[in-house]
């Protein structure tokens with residue numbers, strides 16, 4: 001972030017990079033290929049000079065979005081992807097090899113858990129730990145450990161990893177520290193401040209915010225010295241070592257694997273990003289009020305929300321997230337309330353997967369995202385049958401509280 005504030009920087013980002021005709025938005029560039037007047041220039045861009053060749057490796061529109069994410073995260077550079085999952089796949093598959101060991105938080109998004117299973121099938125050793133205490137990582141360490149992965153704020157259980165202590169420990173061990181910041185966004189916490197090497201954001205969620213475009217990003221914070229990392233291929237061991245990791249992620253993750261963000265989606269996500277701070281403040285305010293109301297309700301067994309004083313990591317959230325607690329909460333209904341009947345009574349909330357939208361969305365977890373993995377894994381991950389994930393939107397708070405009240409009968 002430059003000397004201006006978060007929102008000022010983002011809303012003026014395109015204009016400052018000088019868009020043709022004085023346009024205040026970077027245009028959508030639909031070109032698949034980019035032609036050159038000079039053959040030497042063409043060769044130079046293929047050999048690493050900044051520029052565009054084929055849209056699978058990015059366009060001026062995706063680059064403009066990447067600059068905004070870099071500014072928000074206070075990082076050195078960003079690569080965008082078609083989805084958050086494509087961004088995570090690019091990190092794991094381009095930086096890890098068979099025989100390497102990855103330590104991951106066990107409190108993670110269900111689809112990420114599934115991806116780690118795929119990775120294990122290819123010979124990467126994966127250990128899941130309770131990352132709310134950094135000492136559990138120390139116990140899982142092996143000489144082949146290369147990387148640590150955690151969500152900053154876990155989807156859907158809202159556990160908050162021991163982010164800063166893990167950062168210090170990774171530094172002492174020379175490990176790549178990857179933080180999925182999707183639920184906190186760089187507004188609540190720049191992962192750089194807890195020592196992350198790479199930050200992943202699902203742009204489909206709060207950063208885009210409007211439920212109309214998918215995207216993901218990987219930002220290098222500049223903290224990791226990639227010259228110490230054994231898996232960087234020879235062609236990318238050039239220039240400043242702080243850029244090597246992201247170069248490999250971009251080359252292999254976009255060029256070879258092809259999970260590329262389209263210019264159209266990038267444009268929508270960039271427009272959404274302009275109001276991230278406004279939306280997030282409203283969402284967090286709504287979420288806290290709703291969590292407080294529901295935690296008193298006799299039909300609700302438990303509310304998992306970091307803004308409540310009884311949340312196990314409430315104090316950590318208070319210190320790290322600047323007084324905001326995010327827009328996601330887990331709600332466990334009392335046993336004699338039928339989850340499906342309750343959901344069918346809701347009138348304002350949308351029964352939908354997804355999160356970080358302007359609309360409040362609710363999803364029963366065990367029956368949907370966590371269904372395929374079976375009861376044992378669900379128990380390990382703390383997902384009970386009456387666990388509902390609620391992603392709070394920007395609606396008027398009395399309508400949200402009122403909808404729960406009329407449905408909790």
Ligand SMILES: *Cc1c(COP(=O)(O)O)cnc(C)c1O
Pocket residue numbers: 083084085086109112151155180182183202203204205214215216355
């Ligand atoms: C949604 C989500 C992802 C995946 O992002 P997509 O853009 O939907 O692929 C990854 N991590 C977390 C924490 C998420 O909530």
